[in-house]
Amino acid sequence: MKMNGARILLECLKREGVDTIFGYPGGTVINLYDELFSFKEIRHILPRHEQAGVHAADGYARATGKVGVAIATSGPGATNTITGIATAYMDSIPMVIITGQVPTALIGNDAFQEADIIGITRPCTKHNFLVKDVKDLATIMKKAFYIARTGRPGPVVVDLPKDVQVAQTEFKYPETVEIRGYKPTVEGHPKQIEKAVAMIMQAKKPVLYVGGGVILGNASAELVALAKRLAIPVTTTLMGLGSFPENDPLSLGLLGMHGTYYANMAVSNCDMLIAIGARFDDRVTGKIASFAPHAKIVHVDVDPTSIKKNVRVDLPIVGDVRDVLTKMLKIADEIGPDAEGCRQAVATWSAEIDEWKEKHPMSYKQTTSTIKPQYVIQRLRALSDPDAIVATDVGQHQMWTAQFFGFTAPRTLLSSGGLGTMGFGLPAAMGAQAGFPERQVMVICGDGGFQMNMQELATIVQNRLNVKIVILNNNFLGMVRQWQELFFDKRYSSTCMELPIDFIKLAEAFGATGLQATKVDEVDDVIKKGFSIKGPVLMEFKVAREEKVLPMVPAGASLTEMVLAS
Amino acid sequence: MKHTIAVLVENEFGVLSRVVGLFSGRGFNIDSLTVAPTNDEALSRITLVTRGDEQIIEQITKQLNKLIDVIKVIDFEAENAIEREMVLVKVAAEDQSRAEVLRIADIFRAKVIDVTPKSYTLEATGTPAKVGAMIELLRPLGLKELVSTGPVVIGRGAKGWKG
Ligand SMILES: Cc1ncc(C[n+]2csc(CCOP(=O)(O)OP(=O)(O)O)c2C)c(N)n1
Ligand SMILES: [Mg+2]
Numbered sequence: 001m002k003m004n005g006a007r008i009l010l011e012c013l014k015r016e017g018v019d020t021i022f023g024y025p026g027g028t029v030i031n032l033y034d035e036l037f038s039f040k041e042i043r044h045i046l047p048r049h050e051q052a053g054v055h056a057a058d059g060y061a062r063a064t065g066k067v068g069v070a071i072a073t074s075g076p077g078a079t080n081t082i083t084g085i086a087t088a089y090m091d092s093i094p095m096v097i098i099t100g101q102v103p104t105a106l107i108g109n110d111a112f113q114e115a116d117i118i119g120i121t122r123p124c125t126k127h128n129f130l131v132k133d134v135k136d137l138a139t140i141m142k143k144a145f146y147i148a149r150t151g152r153p154g155p156v157v158v159d160l161p162k163d164v165q166v167a168q169t170e171f172k173y174p175e176t177v178e179i180r181g182y183k184p185t186v187e188g189h190p191k192q193i194e195k196a197v198a199m200i201m202q203a204k205k206p207v208l209y210v211g212g213g214v215i216l217g218n219a220s221a222e223l224v225a226l227a228k229r230l231a232i233p234v235t236t237t238l239m240g241l242g243s244f245p246e247n248d249p250l251s252l253g254l255l256g257m258h259g260t261y262y263a264n265m266a267v268s269n270c271d272m273l274i275a276i277g278a279r280f281d282d283r284v285t286g287k288i289a290s291f292a293p294h295a296k297i298v299h300v301d302v303d304p305t306s307i308k309k310n311v312r313v314d315l316p317i318v319g320d321v322r323d324v325l326t327k328m329l330k331i332a333d334e335i336g337p338d339a340e341g342c343r344q345a346v347a348t349w350s351a352e353i354d355e356w357k358e359k360h361p362m363s364y365k366q367t368t369s370t371i372k373p374q375y376v377i378q379r380l381r382a383l384s385d386p387d388a389i390v391a392t393d394v395g396q397h398q399m400w401t402a403q404f405f406g407f408t409a410p411r412t413l414l415s416s417g418g419l420g421t422m423g424f425g426l427p428a429a430m431g432a433q434a435g436f437p438e439r440q441v442m443v444i445c446g447d448g449g450f451q452m453n454m455q456e457l458a459t460i461v462q463n464r465l466n467v468k469i470v471i472l473n474n475n476f477l478g479m480v481r482q483w484q485e486l487f488f489d490k491r492y493s494s495t496c497m498e499l500p501i502d503f504i505k506l507a508e509a510f511g512a513t514g515l516q517a518t519k520v521d522e523v524d525d526v527i528k529k530g531f532s533i534k535g536p537v538l539m540e541f542k543v544a545r546e547e548k549v550l551p552m553v554p555a556g557a558s559l560t561e562m563v564l565a566s
Numbered sequence: 567m568k569h570t571i572a573v574l575v576e577n578e579f580g581v582l583s584r585v586v587g588l589f590s591g592r593g594f595n596i597d598s599l600t601v602a603p604t605n606d607e608a609l610s611r612i613t614l615v616t617r618g619d620e621q622i623i624e625q626i627t628k629q630l631n632k633l634i635d636v637i638k639v640i641d642f643e644a645e646n647a648i649e650r651e652m653v654l655v656k657v658a659a660e661d662q663s664r665a666e667v668l669r670i671a672d673i674f675r676a677k678v679i680d681v682t683p684k685s686y687t688l689e690a691t692g693t694p695a696k697v698g699a700m701i702e703l704l705r706p707l708g709l710k711e712l713v714s715t716g717p718v719v720i721g722r723g724a725k726g727w728k729g
Contacts, residue, residue: 122584123591127634130580147634181576181637305628308621 005134006035006165009098012141014041015173018069020060020434021045022053026073027113028100031165045434045463048455050077052427054084054097055453059428061093062414063389064435065218067148068095074102075113078159079120083421085155086124090418091239092216094153096144103163104132117159126154134167139174146177151184152303153216184302188319188327196274196298196315197331203272203296205349206232209255209284212239212417213277213301213321220244220410222325223276229332231346232274233353235263237284238398239417240277242407252353253362256284257553258399261360264551264559266353267292275299277321280310281418282555290558300324362403363565364547371520373397373472373543376527377404380442380470383527388440389414389432393425393449396478399549401444423452426469430456433465440531442468447497448477457510460536468530469512469538471503474545482548486563507538518542568597569623570649570719573612573630574638574727577603581635585612588633594618594626598651598716609637613718640727642719651717652691654679655701658708659686667707674700685710 003011009032013021020043025033036044047053050072057068068088072081078099088095102111118130127147129140137160144156200206214223220243227234227250234244235252244251252263267273273295278284285291288310299306299313300321307316317324364374377400380390390405391414392398398415407413414432416424429443450471460467477495484492504514513533517526523541530537550565575581582601589596597615604611616626623641630639642649659667660683667686671678674697676690688704690697694717701712721727 118580119583122580122587179634182634303632305625305632309625 001171002168003171004031004035004166004168005131005137005160006032008134008137008169008171009141009160009165010035010039010042011171012138012173013069016067016141016145018067019043021069021071022047022056022060022431023071023098024050024053024073024077026077026100028074028102028162029071029160029165031162032071032100032160043434045459047427047430047459049453050080051084051423052430052453052456052459054081054095055087055421055424055427056431056434057095057097058084058088058093058424059391059414059431060435061088061095061431062428063411063432065411066094066435067145068093068431069098070095071098072100073113074100074117075115078115078117082120082124083423085121085157087416087419087421087424088155089124089126091212091416092153093155094149095155096148097155097157099157099159101130101159101161104161105163107161117157121157124155125157128157128159130159131161131164134164134169137164138171142174142177143179147179147182151182152213185304185318186302186320186323188300188317188324190327192315192317193324193327194331196317197328197335199296199298199315200230200232200272200274201335204345205270206230206272206274206346207252207266207270208232208234209267209273209275209278210234210236210240210243211276211278212237214240214243215410217277217302217321218410219277219322219325222322222329224248226325226329226332229329231350233266233350235259235267237278237281237417238402238415241402241413242410245408246406247408254402256559257286257555258403258549258551259553259559260362260403261551261562261564262353262356264553264562265356268558268560269352270295273297275301276325277301279306282310285310286553286557286559286561290560360551360564367520367544369519370544371517371523371541373474373541373547374400374404375520376470376472376523376541376543377401377444379523379527380444381405383524383531384442385440388412388442389429389436391415391425391429391432391441391443393443393445394420394422394479395446395449396474396482396547396549397444397446397472399479400472403549422449425449426453426456426467429467429469430460430465433467434463437466440468441466442470444470444472446478447471447473447475447501451501454506457507457512457536457538461511465536466534467536469507469536471538471540472543473503473540474543474547475500476545479549481546485546485548486552487554503538503540512536512538514538514540516540516542567619567623568615568617570613570615570642570647570717571627571630572640572642572719572727573614573636574604575610575612576635576637577608577610578635581610582612584633584635585630588629589616592625592629594622598714600716600718613716615717638727640721642721646722647719648722649693649717649719650691651694651697651715652689653697653701653712653714654687654689655704655709655713656685656687656711657704658684658710660684663707667704670700670703676700
């Protein structure tokens, strides 16, 4: 059947199983929106800013595991998406972003609302496409989705000129894709995997260091099985939280700059580090030269460029983490009795770890009146559904969430790790809620980051997205303030948010409910009430203003040089 | 260490900027770069010369391979490859130096492609080392202009290298 480009685009989305998209109209996508007007198979959500639209699609993708889709018009609409795209790129989130473009005949002429979005997004996308002929559109869409979700996932931009949306052609969605320069390695090398297991079996002090790749690769179950089979303790990065249940005795929690004492000690003393779907980010390793100094390193990752980028590796395995973990598990099972021997050897190691856990457990000083932010996080966990989805913004509250919430399932924490984008949390929660209307979805944010995308309250209320918004209000750009306290002699340059905002009135102005707690004994009431009300609720907690995130490894120091909570 | 890397890419607009952007974005060096279509019209071949220790070169080849439009990357080893570059060089040539320029051109089998009373313009092809040696001999005589293709490289033996 002959169709115009706009309709073809929607048909492609439908065939890719897309049910929800986030987009903002404008001159160069008006034809697309006209088709959308009568296209009922896809739910379109209108954010109040294109950046938030992309974060919402990102949150949707992180929570559901499907490809997130966002639309923006050319020029300013497209440039507004950049922060969202870069955020997704750094965390390897599968997304397809469709931008309108001026008509092909005008490209390069500095036409009204023209921006070279292909050029601008080149370094922050996995790939991008300019569609110059409507006949190529279906194939490009097929490729875009394929590239976005396979291998190491990532955002793909499709730039769609206005005339291509109008032009007609026969629509046929290709069944297969063939991209000769793109063949992601899926299966790990069997010999390498065998060698890795043999090495692991010989270790006396092994640690699994797990990143977001395990969540993106849906390999949590395999990870848990392997860790338990061989009794190997597990520490995760921020992106890896939820891949291994933190209430398991083998869990060491977070490692790195704000990691637990025992995770950082375990990594610094282990003789075997098994990195799975992690990329040795500087926030994780601290000073590279003294990172895991006694360890042989096995590194499993789907992206060859992640391997040996920052850290020497003794045994690299390129491949899909689930495939590799499954094969490792199979070999461990075949070895059987030896695996028992391996568990025995590890027993002394776990005793050593237990001592560290006892010596410096995660802690903070509770007070009787002022609310401690860590306490709010613990109460949120206690009073929320076990499968609740938690988005965070960026700052101290994010780290306290990572340290104190206790994640037990993959895809329940949505956080901007790589780019550290303030303003991410609220729209991401909105996207996750659109993906899981029946589940409890909350965002934990700071007073600063909330204000970076607070206009999305309108989207949330309008679309009846049942998002619970938690603001840990310290009236500071707290994380920066903490650095100023520790490293700049308490010179709080531009980190005090002097204006006290009435967040309750703000919520009400948008038609949401606003609740506030200022004392410790109000915390539970506000949380219970907030969760019991149907619909969006903003819960503001006035927290201790100068609380610090601890432990902390100062930037560039070794993991053992932690500043601990007193 | 200098490395000459050949990159087979889709012959499409924007591909070169992806390759170059990768180098600038990650702080890798490019000493020279040439690009042209191949016997297969759908493909272009980039030859680039870069520097770095083993780890950097490994990252460069991996990052190049990661680009969707890159089909193949070969970091050529000198003993298995033939490398050539062409230079066009304009040299001051007056009085006694005129003969000297011609002598040097002759030794290096360079061709004279333009002559004026004050200059010779030479065309020379060869390994980067050979061409470099000629330039160094010409330099004291007065180099007015130098333009080079940068090296291109092809593997030894009967086997061709295609996508
Ligand atoms: C878009 C953006 N701008 C600036 C920063 C730098 N930054 C990191 S944390 C932070 C403070 C965040 O303050 P708030 O949202 O109140 O959270 P808190 O740290 O107080 O919990 C800032 C400014 C950033 N990460 N993102
Ligand atoms: Mg704050």
